[in-house]
Every structure is written in structure tokens, then in C-alpha cells.
Amino acid sequence: MDALAGLLDGPRARGAFMIRACFDPPWAVRVQDEAPLTVMLMARGTCWITPDADGVPVRLGPGDLAITRGPDPYTAGDAPATAPQALILPGGECRYPDGTSLNGSMDLGVRTWGDRPGAATVMLIGTYLMRGEIHSRLLDALPPLLTLPAEVWDCPLTPLLAQEIVRDEPGQEVVLDRLLDLLLISALRVWFSRPEAAAPAWYRALADPVVGRALRLLQDDPAHPWTVAALAAKAGVSRAALARRFSDLVGEPPMAYLTGWRLALAADRLRDTDLTLDTIARQIGYGSAFALSTAFKRVYGVSPQEHRAGRAAAAVGLRAAPRVS
Structure with a gap:
């Protein structure tokens, strides 16, 4: 079995949480969903991601990709200093910082959420909700946050994901699950070929x-x-x-x-x-x-x-x- 194929062999994405997030600055979202793995692809604009693990902000630009490894929380925003305006909790529950629910108040259509569809920042986000034990040998070797800049990350799946994520057709959930699997495997292939990657022994x-x-x-x-x-x-x-x-x-x-x-x-x-x-x-x-x-x-x-x-x-x-x- 190929090592990267082994990551997603068996428990593949099933009903993964997929969304297109659209924000105008200033904006910030604190993610505490405890999900094992989230893939973020910048379609437009910029974003700063600050993982709790080390507190070092990382900037993403158009075309850049980031993978966060749970369950550690992190904050995404237009700038590291912007205070979170929303909290993402387990199960996709969304609340204001004071704890009151905002589920539904920022919906913008099919799998689209945020300020407005034409916002300055657009992120395509896919979240794996369950951790399979086969994954552990590889996931445990990943840092809390890894990023791939656009200059080393040129994936043909990007425009396809952008098109499919907002569709509402029969079988769409399965299509998105498989696209997320392919996106993740493609990203990890690039990541493990880079000198800074600490691949497991x-x-x-x-x-x-x-x-x-x-x-x-x-x-x-x-x-x-x-x-x-x-x-x-x-x-x-x-x-x-x-x-x-x-x-x-x-x-x-x-x-x-x-x-x-x-x-x-x-x-x-x-x-x-x-x-x-x-x-x-x-x-x-x-x-x-x-x-x-x-x-x-x-x-x-x-x-x-x-x-x-x-x-x-x-x-x-x-x-x-x-x-x-």
C-alpha cells in the first residue's frame, strides 16, 4: 500500500464539512471545532492564521493552501490583531464570542457563509470530522499548521472545487468528499517533498x-x-x-x-x-x-x-x- 494512499484508505471523507467563507475586513474567526484535519484554500484575498500551539501567525495569499491538524484551536482573520467575531465549535456550531448562537445569520446560499458572496476574501474550506486510527501514523507527524505557497502549489483541482462547492445537485456530497480527498493527498505529496517537512520514520x-x-x-x-x-x-x-x-x-x-x-x-x-x-x-x-x-x-x-x-x-x-x- 502506498504511504500517502494509506492516509485515506478505509475511513475516507464521508459527509465532510465543506464551505466557501467570504469576508470583508476587519474579520476574524476562532476555530475550536476539534476536527482532526482541515484544508483551507485561498481563492481570493489574504488571511492570517494563528495556531494556539505556537502563536506564530502565518499569512496566506491567493492560491496558497493551509492544513490545520486538530484538535488544537486556531484563529483566522484579516490581521493577527483582529479580535474574533465568531467561534466555530464541534459539529459546525457557530456562536458569537459572548456565546449566543449565530447559526443561520451569516448564511449566503449553498455552502457559502460570511459577509457577502463578493467579499474581498474568499476561502474554500474542507474539514474532516472523524479521525481514523490508520491516519494517526501520518497525522501525528504533521505540524499544527502547514502551508503551501502558490508558487509550489499549482493544483488543477482548485477551479473544480470552487465550482462544485456551491452546487446543490444529487450526489454532490460524495463529489465534494472525493475532491477533498484528492486535494489533501495532492497537498501532502508536495509537502513531504519539501525539506522542511518532517515525514514520519x-x-x-x-x-x-x-x-x-x-x-x-x-x-x-x-x-x-x-x-x-x-x-x-x-x-x-x-x-x-x-x-x-x-x-x-x-x-x-x-x-x-x-x-x-x-x-x-x-x-x-x-x-x-x-x-x-x-x-x-x-x-x-x-x-x-x-x-x-x-x-x-x-x-x-x-x-x-x-x-x-x-x-x-x-x-x-x-x-x-x-x-x-
């Missing part, structure tokens, strides 16, 4: 002719009864050489990596499917539901059943919550 290790081969074997066929010796034979090196090289490049031994990968797959399948625990166990390489349940609880602190119930409750809460569009 396992991602960098995929380029190694020996360890990369072993990683792909583990990722593509987690149900296989892998051993270090079997992986070494496939990679064409000794058992000791693979174990040492794998640990040096990935940061953990091959079997520890496999355990984490299997449990991440289990977490996603518990959330996204109705498969029985026994079926999931067989699919990912555990001999029984009991063995998977024991390993899952040891790592995640909850049983598979509790994990599934908690994800379902969270999804119901997100569907029930009001949105700004």
Missing part, C-alpha cells in the same frame, strides 16, 4: 530497498503469519540485518510495527463496518476474537466493543449537531 523508510520491501509486505498482507525470518527472506537479507535496519529506520522492530498496523486496521473496521470481531481478527492476522480483543484493549485502553460503540455515538452526535450552512 516509516514513511521515509519506504524508500529503503530492504526496509521498504518489508514494510509493503506487512501493510499489504497483515493477515499473513509473518516472522522476522520470513520478511528477511523476502527482502533478501539476513534476519539480524533486517531486524537491525528496520529498527534503525522505522524506530521500532518489525513485529511491533505489524502489531500497531493490525490494530489500526481493526480500529477502522470496527468503526466503518458491521463485521464481527471474529471476522476482523481473521482478516488482520489474529487467531481469534479473544486474541484481538486482548491486544486491542492493551493498546487502546478500551475493548473493541467499547471502541465501536464510542465511534457510533460520536458519528450520531456529528450528524445531529447544527452547522453553519
Whole structure:
């Protein structure tokens, strides 16, 4: 499995929060929605984003793209000093700074929100509402805020997203979800090619002719009864050489990596499917539901059943919550 494809394999955007935000200065919005990931594309004007994590404002101009990694809050505005005029809370709930609701008061049409459609600043925003466990290995390596300037970011998806985000046609939600997935993957491909990007160790290790081969074997066929010796034979090196090289490049031994990968797959399948625990166990390489349940609880602190119930409750809460569009 390709490393970037692995980011969105399984739990893809489903009913992602998509909006075109239109503002005239002075304006500022504080975002406290706890969303795992938000992609912002500047269609017109400029914006300053200030993440709480380090408090360093970053300027975006036309064509620039930003990705914020939750759940840390951040503020977006025409200038770093502008006081927030709105708060975005979990579930897309929108309030004035004093806590009173403003849901509906700034609606400007289909997925459009703000001051007026022809405002000086227009941002195309897509927010992933749920965090899948497979994502964690990559998302945890991202900074709270990463940006791509227009000079290195020339994506043909930009005009298409601008057209589609304001349409109200059958199947439109699915179209926007897939566009958001493609936009994110395209942006991360550019980001990880840049020197300032701190790619996770396992991602960098995929380029190694020996360890990369072993990683792909583990990722593509987690149900296989892998051993270090079997992986070494496939990679064409000794058992000791693979174990040492794998640990040096990935940061953990091959079997520890496999355990984490299997449990991440289990977490996603518990959330996204109705498969029985026994079926999931067989699919990912555990001999029984009991063995998977024991390993899952040891790592995640909850049983598979509790994990599934908690994800379902969270999804119901997100569907029930009001949105700004």
C-alpha cells in the first residue's frame, strides 16, 4: 500500500464539512471545532492564521493552501490583531464570542457563509470530522499548521472545487468528499517533498530497498503469519540485518510495527463496518476474537466493543449537531 494512499484508505471523507467563507475586513474567526484535519484554500484575498500551539501567525495569499491538524484551536482573520467575531465549535456550531448562537445569520446560499458572496476574501474550506486510527501514523507527524505557497502549489483541482462547492445537485456530497480527498493527498505529496517537512520514520523508510520491501509486505498482507525470518527472506537479507535496519529506520522492530498496523486496521473496521470481531481478527492476522480483543484493549485502553460503540455515538452526535450552512 502506498504511504500517502494509506492516509485515506478505509475511513475516507464521508459527509465532510465543506464551505466557501467570504469576508470583508476587519474579520476574524476562532476555530475550536476539534476536527482532526482541515484544508483551507485561498481563492481570493489574504488571511492570517494563528495556531494556539505556537502563536506564530502565518499569512496566506491567493492560491496558497493551509492544513490545520486538530484538535488544537486556531484563529483566522484579516490581521493577527483582529479580535474574533465568531467561534466555530464541534459539529459546525457557530456562536458569537459572548456565546449566543449565530447559526443561520451569516448564511449566503449553498455552502457559502460570511459577509457577502463578493467579499474581498474568499476561502474554500474542507474539514474532516472523524479521525481514523490508520491516519494517526501520518497525522501525528504533521505540524499544527502547514502551508503551501502558490508558487509550489499549482493544483488543477482548485477551479473544480470552487465550482462544485456551491452546487446543490444529487450526489454532490460524495463529489465534494472525493475532491477533498484528492486535494489533501495532492497537498501532502508536495509537502513531504519539501525539506522542511518532517515525514514520519516509516514513511521515509519506504524508500529503503530492504526496509521498504518489508514494510509493503506487512501493510499489504497483515493477515499473513509473518516472522522476522520470513520478511528477511523476502527482502533478501539476513534476519539480524533486517531486524537491525528496520529498527534503525522505522524506530521500532518489525513485529511491533505489524502489531500497531493490525490494530489500526481493526480500529477502522470496527468503526466503518458491521463485521464481527471474529471476522476482523481473521482478516488482520489474529487467531481469534479473544486474541484481538486482548491486544486491542492493551493498546487502546478500551475493548473493541467499547471502541465501536464510542465511534457510533460520536458519528450520531456529528450528524445531529447544527452547522453553519
